[in-house]
Amino acid sequence: MLTVSPFHIAIPVHNLEECRIFYNEVLQCEEGRSSDHWVDFNFFGHQLVIHYKPKTENQDLYSNPVDGKDVPVPHYGVVLPWEIFHDFADQIKSKGIKFVIEPYIRFKGQVGEQATMFFLDPSGNALEFKAFKDREQLFEK
Known part of the structure; x- marks a missing residue:
């Protein structure tokens, strides 16, 4: 399979x-190019571009149940190294960010053990940050 990195969103x-x-x-992403309507960021080694779009009236957050929690749809984010995830979660907590889903461990002691958390940016875009205890299990079933 072709592997391409970094991604653009x-x-x-x-x-x-x-x-x-x-x-x-807050997220400590380095800013790149920008204009009056968009800004590029180095989002953990990937290119994230925020584009201005007027707010619409119906921007309710939709979610799907996962592990008894309401996972926001759509969402985006990155998979961080295990140690960095925990430091980053502490950093986010210290900045007073309100979590949609507090940091927690899924599949503890099982294949695919992972840490995950969700929060929103100021425009209501849902972000997920996660880390795998064993990164080699990223796509394991």
């Missing part, structure tokens, strides 16, 4: 400046 935001501050200062 573009997301809509209704307040470009508020999200610029969030991704730069």
Whole structure:
């Protein structure tokens, strides 16, 4: 299978400046190119572009049940190394970010053991950060 890295993702935001501050200062993503309507970020080695899009009235968060929790759909994020995930989770907690799903461990002691957490950016985009105890099990069944 062809493996390509890094990935590129573009997301809509209704307040470009508020999200610029969030991704730069809260998540510590380095800013790249920008214009009046978009900003590039180094999102953990990947290219994330926030694009201005006016807010619409119906932007309710949708979710699917997973492990008894409401996982937001859609969402995006990255798989971090195990140790970095836990440091990053502590960093996010210290900045007062409200979690949609608090950091927790899934499949403890099983194939695919992973840490995961979900929170929203200021425009309501859901982010998931996760880490696998054994990264080689990323796609194991």
